[in-house]
Amino acid sequence: MDIQITTKKSAGVERLLAVSVPAAAIKAVETTTARRYASTVRLPGFRPGKAPPDLVKKRFKDAIRQEVIERVVQEAFQQVIDEQKLKVAAQPHVHDLKFDDGEGMTFELHLEVRPEIELARVEGFKVQRPAGEVAETGVDEQIEQLRDQRAAWSPVLERPLPGDMVTVLLATAEDDGEIPEGREYTIVLGGNQAIPGIEELIMEMAPSETLERAVRWPEDFPDEAQRGKTKPVRVALQEVKRKSVPPLDDAFAREVGDFESLEGLRATVRKDLAEHAVREADAAVRQQLVEQIAAANPFDVPPSWVNQMIDAYLQVYQVTEDERDRFVSEFLPVAERQVRRDLIIDTLAEREHLAATEADVDERVAEVAQKRGAEPGQVYASLQKAGRLKEIERSLTEDKVFGWLLERNTVEQAN
Numbered sequence: 001m002d003i004q005i006t007t008k009k010s011a012g013v014e015r016l017l018a019v020s021v022p023a024a025a026i027k028a029v030e031t032t033t034a035r036r037y038a039s040t041v042r043l044p045g046f047r048p049g050k051a052p053p054d055l056v057k058k059r060f061k062d063a064i065r066q067e068v069i070e071r072v073v074q075e076a077f078q079q080v081i082d083e084q085k086l087k088v089a090a091q092p093h094v095h096d097l098k099f100d101d102g103e104g105m106t107f108e109l110h111l112e113v114r115p116e117i118e119l120a121r122v123e124g125f126k127v128q129r130p131a132g133e134v135a136e137t138g139v140d141e142q143i144e145q146l147r148d149q150r151a152a153w154s155p156v157l158e159r160p161l162p163g164d165m166v167t168v169l170l171a172t173a174e175d176d177g178e179i180p181e182g183r184e185y186t187i188v189l190g191g192n193q194a195i196p197g198i199e200e201l202i203m204e205m206a207p208s209e210t211l212e213r214a215v216r217w218p219e220d221f222p223d224e225a226q227r228g229k230t231k232p233v234r235v236a237l238q239e240v241k242r243k244s245v246p247p248l249d250d251a252f253a254r255e256v257g258d259f260e261s262l263e264g265l266r267a268t269v270r271k272d273l274a275e276h277a278v279r280e281a282d283a284a285v286r287q288q289l290v291e292q293i294a295a296a297n298p299f300d301v302p303p304s305w306v307n308q309m310i311d312a313y314l315q316v317y318q319v320t321e322d323e324r325d326r327f328v329s330e331f332l333p334v335a336e337r338q339v340r341r342d343l344i345i346d347t348l349a350e351r352e353h354l355a356a357t358e359a360d361v362d363e364r365v366a367e368v369a370q371k372r373g374a375e376p377g378q379v380y381a382s383l384q385k386a387g388r389l390k391e392i393e394r395s396l397t398e399d400k401v402f403g404w405l406l407e408r409n410t411v412e413q414a415n
Contacts, residue, residue, distance in 0.1 A: 001021065001025050001028075001029070001072070001075050002021065002022055002024070002025040003019060003020075003021050003025070003072075003075065003076050003079055004019070004020045004021075005017050005018070005019055005020075005076065005079065005080060005083075005109075006018040006020075008108070012115070012300035013089060013112050013113050013114070013115050013300045013301070013302050013303075014110070014111070014112055014113075014303075015080075015086070015109075015110070015111040015112075015113060016108060016109075016110050016111075017076075017080060017108065017109040017110075017111070018106070018108055019076045019105075019106065019107050019108070019109055020104065020105075020106045021072055021076070021104055021105045021106075022104045023102060023103055023104045025104075026068065026072070026099075026103075026104055026105055027102075029068050029071055029072060030057070030064060030068055033064050033067050033068055033071070034056050034057045034060075034064055037056050037060050037063075037064060038051050038052075038056040041056065041059075041060065043055065043056070043059065065099075068099075069097070069099060069105070072105055073092075073094055073107070073109070076109060077092050077109065077111075080109065080111070086111065086113050087113055087114040088111060088112070088113055088114070089112040089113055089114045089302035089304060089305060090112045090302060090304035090305070092109050092110060092111045093109075093110040094107050094108070094109060094110075095107065095108040095109075095110060096108050112302040112303065112304050113302075114302070115299045115300050115301065115302070115343065116299070117297070117299050117343060117344070117347045118297065119293065119297045119344065119347055119348065119351070120296075120297060121293075121296045121297060122293055122297075122348065122405065122408065123408040123409060124408075124409065125289060125292040125293070125296075125409045125410070126409070126410045126411075126412060127285055127288035127289055127292070127409065127410070127411055127412070128284075128288065128411075128412055128413075128414045129281050129284070129285050129411050129412065129413050129414060130277075130280065130281045130284050130414050131281075131413070131414050131415065132274075132277035132278055132280065132281040133277070134270055134273045134274045134277055138273055139266055139269050139270050139273065142269045142272075142273065143248070143265070143266065143269060144245075146256055147245040147246060147248065147252070148243075148245060150245070150246055150252075150255065150256075151243045151244060151245045151246075152243070152244050153165055153241040153242070153243055154241060154242060154244060155239060155240065155241055156240050156241070156242045157206070157207055157240075158206065158240070159203060159204070159205065159206050159240075160189055160202060160203055160205075160237075160240045161189070161203070161242075162189050162190035162203075163188070163189060163190055163242075163243060164188070164189050164240055164241065164242050164243075165186065165187070165188050165189075165240075165241040165242075165243070166186070166187050166189060166202055166237060166238075166239065166240050166241075167184065167185070167186050167237075167238045167239040168182075168184070168185055168187065168202060168235050168236060168237055168238060169182030169183065169184055169185075169235070169236040169238065170182050170183060170184075170185050170198070170233070170234075170235055171183065171233070171234045172231055172232070172233050173231050173232040173233070177232070179212070179232055179233075179234050182234060182235075182236060184238075187199075187202070189202065189203065195215070195217060195218055195221065196218065197215035197216055197217075197218075197233075198215055198233060198235065201213055201215065201233065201235055202235055202237060205235065205237040206237070207237055207238065207239060207240050208237065208238070209236075209237055210234065210235065210236040210237075211234070211235055212232060212233070212234040212235075213232070213233060214230050214231065214232050214233070215230065215231060215232075215233045216228070216229070216230045217229045217230070217231070248262065249262060250262050252265075253265040285406075285411055286402050289402070289405055289406075289409060290340075290341045290344055290345075291337075293344055293405075294337075294340050294341075294344060297344075299340075299343075301336060301339045301340055301343065302339075305339045306332070306335045306336050306339050309335040309338060309339060310328055310331055310332065310335050313327075313331060313335070314327065314328075345397070345398055345401050348401045348404070348405070349397050349400070349401050352401075352404055354397065354400040354401050354404055355397050355400075356392075356393045356394075356396035356397045356400065360393075360396045361389060361392055361393050361396065362376075362380075364392055364396060365379055365380045365383065365392070368383075
């Protein structure tokens with residue numbers, strides 16, 4: 001097909017091409033398409049495949065037109081790839097398409113291509129490994145969380161205190177000044193579940209009491225329209241519950257898990273925190289290495305890949321439509337860094353032959369099976385069904401890449 005392609009923009013990973021196809025080439029495509037339709041469609045009064053081409057063109061004008069457009073765009077796209085040897089990062093976008101009967105066709109083709117990554121410098125960097133020490137205060141905090149999870153809430157007949165759980169009927173005056181019937185809320189005081197003025201009002205009451213007072217909304221209230229406003233509020237305190245945590249003794253340790261004593265529980269918590277600290281320190285070292293390599297070897301990333309990652313996180317976090325713009329603006333730099341990180345790892349894995357092999361995956365599956373006390377074949381089938389094998393392969397590849405990098409760069413232990 002006679003297609004003229006002119007590059008209008010070539011910057012980084014983006015290409016904008018002007019495409020022009022003469023009328024004669026378009027007519028040839030239309031004729032071929034119409035003949036194919038004529039050979040298959042059924043029209044009243046004609047045997048299958050015997051309808052006149054002109055009648056077919058008239059009857060199926062819109063369908064033929066759409067197919068011609070799709071074929072011309074696809075051929076232009078393929079011609080660009082073949083001539084310029086492009087590695088396309090995403091499906092192209094067509095803009096400003098113009099196509100009238102009996103005329104040629106013009107449009108703009110917007111492409112994103114995979115970046116050319118050389119990574120000329122990946123050695124000689126210096127990174128800091130966090131100390132990763134486990135303080136006893138950290139162990140105490142974890143133990144207290146376990147106690148808090150097993151706390152009991154008991155009703156009290158006195159005024160509530162910070163940390164108490166209250167059930168209230170709460171109503172706020174409407175625009176006309178009238179206070180409607182209250183709605184029931186359960187609030188843990190001091191937990192930022194109610195504005196300070198309302199919490200102060202609640203803590204002045206005893207169960208079964210009702211108070212009404214003007215309350216001022218804070219200046220940092222999420223709803224800008226309500227910030228700084230003062231409105232009458234009515235609160236009826238229905239119930240107060242106070243939390244009591246179990247004693248910190250051996251009996252508590254046995255209740256938590258298979259521990260003979262409190263010291264046994266503390267030892268396990270300390271070990272878990274230490275392992276977590278090691279993983280966090282490893283992750284920090286890897287992040288520093290990638291950031292320094294990226295800074296020394298700048299390259300553009302395809303915007304479509306960044307957008308795909310953002311869309312995935314929008315679904316994972318179930319972001320509502322009204323929060324979408326804020327989330328996207330905040331997460332955009334994170335998504336760009338993640339795409340850049342993946343490209344660096346992929347480039348090194350390919351260049352240095354560090355990609356995980358089937359044997360590597362099998363070995364990791366065998367390790368998982370041994371820990372579970374199961375047959376490797378069963379574990380493999382289970383992981384395959386759950387779509388986890390690619391995840392394992394990726395993890396092993398990353399381990400190989402960072403192992404290779406750690407041999408060529410300096411890691412200093414932070415104080």
